[in-house]
Amino acid sequence: MTAIALLQRMLLIRRMEERLGEVVKSGELPGSVHLYIGQEAVAVGVCSNLTRDDWIASTHRGHGHFLAKGGDPHAMIAEIFGRATGICHGKGGSMHVADFSQGILGANGIVGGGIGLAVGAALAAQLDGQGRVSVVFFGDGGANQGVVMEAINVAVLWKLPLLLVCENNGFSEFSTTSSVTAGEIAARAIPYGAHSAVVDGNDVQAVHATAAEALARARTGAGPTLIEARTYRWRGHVETEKSFLSGEYRTEAEIASWVERDPIAHVRAQLIADGVPSERVETVQRDIEALVRQAYAQAMADPLPAESTAFDDMFA
Numbered sequence: 001m002t003a004i005a006l007l008q009r010m011l012l013i014r015r016m017e018e019r020l021g022e023v024v025k026s027g028e029l030p031g032s033v034h035l036y037i038g039q040e041a042v043a044v045g046v047c048s049n050l051t052r053d054d055w056i057a058s059t060h061r062g063h064g065h066f067l068a069k070g071g072d073p074h075a076m077i078a079e080i081f082g083r084a085t086g087i088c089h090g091k092g093g094s095m096h097v098a099d100f101s102q103g104i105l106g107a108n109g110i111v112g113g114g115i116g117l118a119v120g121a122a123l124a125a126q127l128d129g130q131g132r133v134s135v136v137f138f139g140d141g142g143a144n145q146g147v148v149m150e151a152i153n154v155a156v157l158w159k160l161p162l163l164l165v166c167e168n169n170g171f172s173e174f175s176t177t178s179s180v181t182a183g184e185i186a187a188r189a190i191p192y193g194a195h196s197a198v199v200d201g202n203d204v205q206a207v208h209a210t211a212a213e214a215l216a217r218a219r220t221g222a223g224p225t226l227i228e229a230r231t232y233r234w235r236g237h238v239e240t241e242k243s244f245l246s247g248e249y250r251t252e253a254e255i256a257s258w259v260e261r262d263p264i265a266h267v268r269a270q271l272i273a274d275g276v277p278s279e280r281v282e283t284v285q286r287d288i289e290a291l292v293r294q295a296y297a298q299a300m301a302d303p304l305p306a307e308s309t310a311f312d313d314m315f316a
């Protein structure tokens with residue numbers, strides 16, 4: 001993927017999420033959402049190495065992963081608004097956006113819930129023998145779920161084509177990572193004999209390169225890798241958190257210091273330094289803005305599911 005394409009995908013996530021933040025604030029969307037703003041380089045850096053046939057499993061903060069893997073922006077936003085045209089017919093919502101046809105096993109409301117799914121997909125990929133891989137994204141809070149250790153253990157033993165991507169964004173809800181997480185997350189792979197790496201999660205090229213190495217190993221039967229991508233969550237744990245939190249759990253200065261390290265500004269600056277004309281970059285931005293406007297307008301005009309479909313798509 002070219003640097004322009006990386007920028008495009010990151011901008012798509014950013015603009016989709018910014019608009020979502022606005023509609024939550026205006027009360028147009030009941031409930032709340034977990035925004036991915038600030039972490040775009042992780043999803044895009046990893047997914048830019050994947051084909052449609054590869055699998056990803058995601059988290060409660062899953063819109064960025066869905067879009068980075070090639071999920072349809074309109075179908076995602078229609079899903080979040082409970083429309084019949086949503087990717088899960090309006091029955092899944094923000095925390096369950098999934099599209100198996102794009103290799104997206106879904107966002108997941110259970111912290112660490114994607115990990116077992118991704119191990120299963122990795123085993124299926126290995127049995128299929130087509131060279132597919134399976135990637136799971138989880139947070140630093142998710143890293144403390146026991147299933148991470150179970151996944152690494154079995155993936156090393158069976159040489160599964162699995163990549164575990166921990167997005168260490170500094171917080172698990174309102175607790176700092178350092179107050180609930182012992183040691184270095186990436187190091188947890190080492191006793192099992194898995195590969196591991198720490199990467200700057202705000203540098204899309206660095207994430208892309210680190211994931212490329214890990215995925216090349218996975219595709220050739222050399223087993224799993226755990227990547228810890230260090231980044232920062234710009235927005236609240238949920239968009240509505242100010243309505244129920246009694247105090248602050250971080251400072252404005254801390255947030256500002258990370259906004260200065262904006263992953264999108266970083267890649268934009270790199271493009272300009274490499275001689276890409278600024279008009280080209282502006283065109284990319286304008287096109288993304290038009291696409292996002294269109295996705296929202298269409299979703300808002302779409303119908304809600306018919307009552308008669310309430311029991312469709314149920315297994316039991």
Ligand SMILES: Cc1ncc(C[n+]2csc(CCOP(=O)(O)OP(=O)(O)O)c2C)c(N)n1
Pocket residue numbers: 059060061109110111112138139140141142143169171172173233237
């Ligand atoms: C099994 C489980 N335990 C607790 C929760 C409540 N919960 C939702 S998000 C979250 C924090 C997750 O933090 P992290 O994994 O670091 O992801 P981030 O929100 O930072 O992206 C918690 C504890 C849950 N959804 N599932």
